[in-house]
Amino acid sequence: MTLAPQRLYLASRSPRRRELLTQIGVHFDTLLFRAGARADGEVDETPLPGEDPVTYVQRVARAKAEHGRRILVWRKLQPQVVLSADTTVEVDGQILGKPVDGDDAARTLRLLSGRAHRVLTAVVVATPAGQIEAALSESRVRFRELSDAEIRRYVASGEPLDKAGSYGIQGRAALFVAHMEGSYTGIMGLPLFETGALLRKIGFDGL
Ligand SMILES: Cc1cn([C@H]2C[C@H](O)[C@@H](COP(=O)(O)OP(=O)(O)OP(=O)(O)O)O2)c(=O)[nH]c1=O
Secondary structure, three states: OOOOOOEEEEOOOOHHHHHHHHHOOOEEEEOOOOOOOOOOOOOOOOOOOOOOHHHHHHHHHHHHHHHHHHHHHHOOOOOOEEEEEEEEEEEOOEEEOOOOOHHHHHHHHHHHOOOEEEEEEEEEEEOOOOOEEEEEEEEEEEEOOOOHHHHHHHHHOOHHHHOHHHOOOOOHHHHOEEEEEOOHHHHHOOOHHHHHHHHHHOOOOOO
16 A cells, blocks of 8 residues: 655745745645735734844744644644745845835845845744744845846836845846855745755655
């Protein structure tokens, strides 16, 4: 008799995270948070005053996993491993999350133009027994100089709007990235190497 591979719950509404998890052959169901506010114990993604970016990204990723576990209980779903992540961009100690609108995206892109920034992604796995493990992926990305016209066109494409730092390396912003070091999948929102290591650590047998 062959046993079905173990599944997990991905606590995320990010299409990139779904794609990336599919890439490594993990079987999962998506725990869809409501768009916009995460009602019912929502995860507040506002940085705390003076919070440094590493602490921030780890706190939010963990809060998403904990929220995911609560959803399992509320919906009376079968206990399973919950996986969550959070991505943020940092420049000069400033946390750059998703833009609030097109003007905000254009401002962020002007700030990133012609220089390097950091992309941090924290991943968290939580087991039904309450074990919680976390990993951090840190990458450095350097943009070439961007012209105002280019920034305008990019913002008009709509691509920046749901992305930390107002860009997607996997999309048109590939044209901006002069250099990167770290984890390409981490920049996209789910560092696969670190995710695999976490899943092995908790004994997940669906890899
Ligand atoms: C820098 C960068 C970010 N991003 C995305 C990844 C994340 O989806 C998003 C950062 O927002 P997050 O708050 O990390 O995630 P999310 O709100 O999209 O999804 P979740 O439901 O899991 O909270 O930015 C890219 O897709 N490409 C990039 O190059």
